[in-house]
Amino acid sequence: MKKPEFNITIQNIVASIDLFTSIELVETYQKLIDDESVDISYYPDKFPGVILKIKEPKVSSLVFSSGKLVLTGAKSTENVRMGVKIVSDILRREGVVITEEPEIIIQNIVASGNFNKKRLNLELIALWLDHSMYEPEQFPGLIYRLQDPKNVLLLFQSGNLVCTGGKSEEQVHEAVARTYEILEEINAFNL
Secondary structure, eight states, rough: OOOOOEEEEEEEEEEEEOOOOOOOOOHHHHTTTTTTEEEEEEETTOOSSSSEEEETTTEEEEOOOSSEEEEEEEEHHHHHHHHHHHHHHHHHHHOOOOHHHOEEEEEEEEEEESSTOOEOOOOHHHHOOTEEEOOOOOOEEEEETTTTTEEEEEOTTSSSEEEEEEESHHHHHHHHHHHHHHHHTTTTTEE
């Protein structure tokens, strides 16, 4: 069996983190406001958390008083781990007591890519694939809800794609590879 032909780039990973502690947001914000290594904002009347951005890796973290974080903007799971470590170290430096190893749960991975510039016959795909939706007058792409692994792919006539819903980088690659195989089986690629 020949290797599927596609290119994938992770665009964004969203992770939830539990630091198993509580965080005094006003105090943390006040201590970090003049720190040039971070970009921090806090508008408690509009949002219940501190927004803490770091430069390397370039990620944003929503920090809540419950000790829970939401980290976005990572381009790899390694960036997620590095981002959590750096944010945890910053919070520790400012007096937050973190004694347990943070729990990190990947919530969503968004990737973009293409099938090596192979064009797709979206009408044919819509006819053959269950769990697909194609309404070109509403949206130029076909929405395909892959059941195993559970991901959603947006497929475009150009051969470009967006994959969302992955819980690991391996799952994203598996979803795109499986979709490629299915598209080859139904002869959905235009030359």
